[in-house]
Amino acid sequence: MTSVLVVDDVHASYGxxxxxxxxxxxxxxxxxxxxxxxxxxxxSTLLKTIAGFLAPRQGSITxxxxxxxxxxxxxLLRKGIAYVMQRSSLFPKMTIQENLELGAxxxxxxxxxxxxxxxxxxxxxxxxxxxxxxxEGLSGGERRMLEIGRGLLLRPRLLLLDEPTMGLAxxxxxxxxxxxxxxxxxxxxxxxxxxxxxxxxxxSDRAYVLEQGQTRVEGRGEELLRSEAVRRAYLGAGTAGR
Amino acid sequence: xxxxxxxxVLAIIGVVxxxxxxxxxxxxxxxxxxxxxxxxxxxxxxxQDCKVGAEFAADMINGGVKAAAGSAxxxxxxxxxxxxxxxxxxxxxxxxxxxxxxxRAEAERLITTMKPSATMGxxxxxxxVAIAPVIERYRIPHTTVSTxxxxxxxxxxxxxxxxxxxxxxxxxxxxxxxxxxxDGKKWNKLGQLHEDTAAGVNFANAxxxxxxxxxxxxxxxVPYSRxxxxxxxxxxxxxxxxxxxxxxxxxTSDGIIIxxxxxxxxxxxxxxFSQGGFDDDPKFYEAMGDDANFGxxxxxxxxxxxxxxxxxxxxxxEFKRRNGRDMNxxxxxxxxxxxxxxxxxxxxxxxxxxxxxxxxxxxxLKAEQVLLVHGVKxxxxxxxxxxxxxxxxxxxxxxxxxxxxxxxxxxxxxxxxAWSTR
Amino acid sequence: MTLxxxxxxxxxxxxxxGIIALVAVGISLIWGVMDVINFAYGxxxxxxxxxxxxxxxxxGLDPLxxxxxxxxxxxxxxxxxxxxxxxxxxxxxxxxxxxxxxGLFVLLRYAAWLLxxxxxxxxxxxxxxxxVKLGELRxxxxxxxxxxxxxxxxxxxxxxxxxxxTGKALRAVAQDxxxxxxxxxxxxxxxxxxWGISAAAAGVAGSLVSSFMYVNPLVGDVFxxxxxxxxxxGGFGNVYGAFAGGLxxxxxxxxxxxxxxxxxxxxxxxxxxxxxxxxxxxxxxxxRRQ
Numbered sequence: 023m024t025s026v027l028v029v030d031d032v033h034a035s036y037g038x039x040x041x042x043x044x045x046x047x048x049x050x051x052x053x054x055x056x057x058x059x060x061x062x063x064x065x066s067t068l069l070k071t072i073a074g075f076l077a078p079r080q081g082s083i084t085x086x087x088x089x090x091x092x093x094x095x096x097x098l099l100r101k102g103i104a105y106v107m108q109r110s111s112l113f114p115k116m117t118i119q120e121n122l123e124l125g126a127x128x129x130x131x132x133x134x135x136x137x138x139x140x141x142x143x144x145x146x147x148x149x150x151x152x153x154x155x156x157x158e159g160l161s162g163g164e165r166r167m168l169e170i171g172r173g174l175l176l177r178p179r180l181l182l183l184d185e186p187t188m189g190l191a192x193x194x195x196x197x198x199x200x201x202x203x204x205x206x207x208x209x210x211x212x213x214x215x216x217x218x219x220x221x222x223x224x225x226s227d228r229a230y231v232l233e234q235g236q237t238r239v240e241g242r243g244e245e246l247l248r249s250e251a252v253r254r255a256y257l258g259a260g261t262a263g264r
Numbered sequence: 265x266x267x268x269x270x271x272x273v274l275a276i277i278g279v280v281x282x283x284x285x286x287x288x289x290x291x292x293x294x295x296x297x298x299x300x301x302x303x304x305x306x307x308x309x310x311x312q313d314c315k316v317g318a319e320f321a322a323d324m325i326n327g328g329v330k331a332a333a334g335s336a337x338x339x340x341x342x343x344x345x346x347x348x349x350x351x352x353x354x355x356x357x358x359x360x361x362x363x364x365x366x367x368r369a370e371a372e373r374l375i376t377t378m379k380p381s382a383t384m385g386x387x388x389x390x391x392x393v394a395i396a397p398v399i400e401r402y403r404i405p406h407t408t409v410s411t412x413x414x415x416x417x418x419x420x421x422x423x424x425x426x427x428x429x430x431x432x433x434x435x436x437x438x439x440x441x442x443x444x445x446x447d448g449k450k451w452n453k454l455g456q457l458h459e460d461t462a463a464g465v466n467f468a469n470a471x472x473x474x475x476x477x478x479x480x481x482x483x484x485x486v487p488y489s490r491x492x493x494x495x496x497x498x499x500x501x502x503x504x505x506x507x508x509x510x511x512x513x514x515x516t517s518d519g520i521i522i523x524x525x526x527x528x529x530x531x532x533x534x535x536x537f538s539q540g541g542f543d544d545d546p547k548f549y550e551a552m553g554d555d556a557n558f559g560x561x562x563x564x565x566x567x568x569x570x571x572x573x574x575x576x577x578x579x580x581x582e583f584k585r586r587n588g589r590d591m592n593x594x595x596x597x598x599x600x601x602x603x604x605x606x607x608x609x610x611x612x613x614x615x616x617x618x619x620x621x622x623x624x625x626x627x628x629l630k631a632e633q634v635l636l637v638h639g640v641k642x643x644x645x646x647x648x649x650x651x652x653x654x655x656x657x658x659x660x661x662x663x664x665x666x667x668x669x670x671x672x673x674x675x676x677x678x679x680x681x682a683w684s685t686r
Numbered sequence: 687m688t689l690x691x692x693x694x695x696x697x698x699x700x701x702x703x704g705i706i707a708l709v710a711v712g713i714s715l716i717w718g719v720m721d722v723i724n725f726a727y728g729x730x731x732x733x734x735x736x737x738x739x740x741x742x743x744x745x746g747l748d749p750l751x752x753x754x755x756x757x758x759x760x761x762x763x764x765x766x767x768x769x770x771x772x773x774x775x776x777x778x779x780x781x782x783x784x785x786x787x788x789g790l791f792v793l794l795r796y797a798a799w800l801l802x803x804x805x806x807x808x809x810x811x812x813x814x815x816x817x818v819k820l821g822e823l824r825x826x827x828x829x830x831x832x833x834x835x836x837x838x839x840x841x842x843x844x845x846x847x848x849x850x851x852t853g854k855a856l857r858a859v860a861q862d863x864x865x866x867x868x869x870x871x872x873x874x875x876x877x878x879x880x881w882g883i884s885a886a887a888a889g890v891a892g893s894l895v896s897s898f899m900y901v902n903p904l905v906g907d908v909f910x911x912x913x914x915x916x917x918x919x920g921g922f923g924n925v926y927g928a929f930a931g932g933l934x935x936x937x938x939x940x941x942x943x944x945x946x947x948x949x950x951x952x953x954x955x956x957x958x959x960x961x962x963x964x965x966x967x968x969x970x971x972x973x974r975r976q
Contacts, residue, residue, distance in 0.1 A: 099870035111865035128870035496698035497943030
C-alpha cells in the first residue's frame with residue numbers, strides 16, 4: 023500500500039514536558055484513520071506536530087515520501103495538509119463566506135477557487151442560506167461543519183481532524199461522522215483524533231491507540247471493536263447507553 | 265660693592281616690571297557681558313532683533329558707530345569703557361530656545377564658563393523668571409525688559425528691570441480708553457485672551473487689578489496653552505460674550521493662528537490691545553499681510569519720534585543700513601539694556617560684578633541718553649520708575665504711534681472694521 | 687451663547703475631530719491586530735509634518751501633494767519599526783512592549799529636537815488661507831480639505847480591510863492568530879503590514895494638517911491624548927469605532943471648551959477618556975476585536 027503519511031518514532035515536548043515519546047504510524051492514500059486513547063495520551067499533540075505547530079525533537083514525518091518534520095503550517099498547507107483544531111477556530115466576527123474564502127488563502131484566487139467556495143456549502147446545506155451571517159452566530163454543529171468545509175477548500179491531500187464531535191449532541195455527532203465519510207469518499211485521506219472511540223472505530227478503516235505518548239495498539243477498525251482487551255480498556259466511557 | 269649695586273638695580277627693574285604687569289592685570293582689555301535670548305524656538309525673529317540691537321549698542325560703546333557722535337546718547341563718542349582705559353564691551357550669547365529649563369541651564373553655563381561682569385535677558389518672561397534665581401545665586405548684575413510683575417517682588421538684589429512692568433505697560437491702555445472716550449467712542453465689555461506663561465498671566469493680572477481700581481469689571485478672561493493647534497473655542501467664547509475691548513498677550517505662532525481664526529469666525533472687536541510679542545515679530549507681518557492691520561499694542565519706541573529726538577533718525581538709518589530693517593521695540597530695548605550696563609560699569613570703574621551692581625542701583629539716565637522714550641532710574645525694588653509706554657496701531661502693515669497725542673504720527677482707527685469690509 | 691455659536695463650535699469640532707479620527711484609526715489598528723499600544727504615534731505624525739515641511743521648503747511641494755509621498759515613506763518606516771523593534775519585544779513580557787514604544791517616543795522626539803531645533807515652522811499650501819462659508823457657519827479651507835482627506839483615507843482603509851484578501855487576512859490574524867496560522871496566514875508578515883498602514887495613516891494626517899498647523903518637535907502632543915481617548919471611546923481595537931470616537935472627541939474638545947471655558951478643553955477630553963475606561967471599558971461600540 024502507498025503511504026501518504028509516515029510518522030516514525032516521533033518525540034515532541036512542550037518545554038520540559040515530553041508528550042510524544044516515540045509515536046509511529048502510517049496512513050495509506052484514501053484511508054480514514056482514527057487516533058484514540060485516554061486523556062493526556064498525546065493525541066492532539068500528535069496532530070499539532072504533523073500540522074507544523076510543534077517541531078519533533080526526534081524521529082521523522084514524511085508526506086508522500088518527502089520529509090516534512092519541522093516545517094511550519096503555511097508550508098505544510100501548500101503541500102496539502104489541512105488541519106482542523108480541537109477548539110473553535112472560526113473567525114467570529116467574519117461571515118461564513120469570508121471564513122470560507124480564508125480557507126483557500128494559500129491558493130491563488132482563480133475561478134477554480136471561486137467554484138470550490140460555491141460548492142462547499144452544498145456539502146453543508148445548512149450553511150448555504152446564511153453565507154452573509156457572522157460565524158459567531160452558529161451553533162456548535164454548524165461551526166464544526168464550517169470548519170471542516172473550510173479545511174476542504176484547500177483540496178487537501180491530507181485532512182487532520184482533532185476531536186470533530188467533541189461537545190456535540192448525539193444526533194449532530196452522527197451528522198458529522200456522515201460528513202466525514204462523504205469527505206473520505208471523495209478520495210481525501212483523513213486522520214481523526216476522537217474521544218468517542220466506539221463510533222470512531224465503526225467508521226474508520228484503521229486505528230491507532232496511544233497511551234503516554236507512545237503507540238500501544240494498531241489494527242483495523244472492526245478488529246479493535248471486537249477485541250475484548252481494547253473494549254475493556256478504552257471503550258468503557260464512550261459506549262454507555264448505546 | 266659693584267655686585268650689590270647691580271643687584272639693587274635689577275631688583276628695582278623687577279619691581280617696576282611687576283608693577284607694570286600688575287597694572288595691566290587690573291585694567292582689563294575687555295569686559296564680558298552675557299546675553300540670554302531666544303535665538304531659536306517659537307520666536308527666533310524676536311531673538312535676532314534683540315541680538316542685533318545689543319550688538320549695535322556694544323559697537324557704539326566700543327567706538328564703531330559714527331552716526332551717534334555728538335548725541336546725548338550714553339556711550340556715543342566712547343571708545344570702550346572710559347574709566348577702564350577703553351576696555352571693549354564683549355557680548356557673549358546663549359540661546360534660551362524659548363524654554364525656561366533650557367534658559368536656566370544656558371544661563372548657568374554662560375556664567376560659569378564665560379564669567380561675565382553682567383548679563384541681560386531673557387525676553388520671555390517665563391524664562392527670565394527661571395533664570396533670576398541663577399543670576400542671584402552667582403551675583404551677576406542683570407538687566408531685563410521682561411514685564412512679569414513677580415520679578416521685582418521676590419527681593420532679587422541683582423536683577424534690574426529697565427523697561428515697563430506689567431502695570432506700567434497696562435496703564436497706557438486705560439489712558440488710551442479714556443482718551444478715545446472723549447472722542448465719543450463707546451465700548452461695553454473688556455476681555456482678555458492670553459497665553460498661560462508668566463508674561464500672559466502677569467499682564468492679565470495687572471490689567472484686572474487696574475480695571476477694577478477704575479471701576480471696570482473685566483467680563484471674561486480666556487487663558488490658553490500655546491501648544492495647541494485650535495483656537496476656535498477661545499474666539500467663539502469671546503465673540504459669544506460680546507467682548508469689544510480685547511487685551512491680548514500672544515507669541516508669534518499663536519498670534520498668527522488667533523488672528524486667522526478671528527478672521528475665519530468673523531470676530532472683530534473694537535480694540536485689540538497687545539502688550540507686545542507676536543506683533544513685534546516681522547514673521548507675523550509676513551504671514552498675515554493685510555490681516556495684521558488695526559491691532560494695537562503697547563509700544564516703547566518709534567523712529568517717528570525723531571522729530572523730538574533727531575538723533576533717533578540717524579541711529580535708525582544706520583541700523584537699517586547694517587541690518588536691512590528699522591529698529592523695533594525689541595532691538596531698542598536690548599540696545600538700552602547694553603547702555604545701562606555700560607553706564608554702571610563706567611561709574612563703578614571696575615569689571616567686578618559686585619561693584620557694578622552697586623553702581624547700577626544708582627543709575628540715573630535721562631530720556632535723551634537712551635533710545636527708549638523714557639529714562640532709567642530704579643526704585644528700591646529695581647523697577648524703572650520712569651518707564652512708560654505709548655500706544656501704536658498697525659496701519660498699512662506698519663506700527664504707527666497713535667497715543668499720546670504729542671508723540672502720535674497717525675490717527676487711530678476705532679473700531680476695527682468688520683472683516684467683510686476688508 | 688447663541689445657537690449659531692454652538693453650531694459653529696460643533697462644526698469646528700468636527701473638522702478637528704476628522705484628524706483625531708484618522709490618528710485614532712491608526713492607533714486602533716495596531717491595538718486591534720496585535721495588542722500593542724503605540725505611544726510613539728504622535729511622533730510619527732510630527733516627523734511626517736517635518737517631511738512635508740522640508741519638501742515644501744526645499745522643492746516647493748504643496749503639502750497636499752506630499753500626501754502620497756508621506757504615505758509611502760511612513761509605510762516603510764512603520765514596517766521597519768516592526769521588523770527592528772516590535773517583532774523582538776513581542777516575544778517578551780507586556781512591560782517590554784509598552785516600554786519599547788515609549789522608548790521610540792523619546793528617541794523620535796529628541797532626535798527631532800536635535801536635528802530641527804525647536805522653532806515653529808509652517809509650510810504654505812494653496813488651501814492655507816481661504817475661508818469657506820456653509821450658510822452662517824465657517825470653516826477654513828485647510829481644515830475642510832484635511833477633514834475630507836481624513837475621511838477618504840479612512841474609507842480607503844476600511845475598503846482594504848473589508849474587500850481585499852490581505853485585509854481579510856489582517857482581520858483574521860486580529861481575531862485568532864493561531865487559527866489564521868493554521869490556514870497558512872503568516873502573522874509576522876501581516877503585523878508588518880499593519881504597522882506600515884498605521885504609520886502611513888500618520889503620514890497622511892501629517893501632510894493634511896501641515897497646511898494650517900505649525901510643526902515643532904512637541905506637536906505630537908496635540909494629537910496623542912485625544913487620539914487615545916477616541917480609541918477608548920470607540921472600543922479598543924474597533925477601527926470603525928475609533929473613527930467615530932475621533933469625531934466625538936473633536937466636538938467634546940471644541941464645543942466643550944466653548945460652552946465651559948476654553949482652558950479646560952483638554953481636561954474635558956481626559957475626563958471622557960477616564961469615564962470610558964472606568965464605566966464602559968468596551969467603549970461605545972463594544973467589541974474587543976474588529
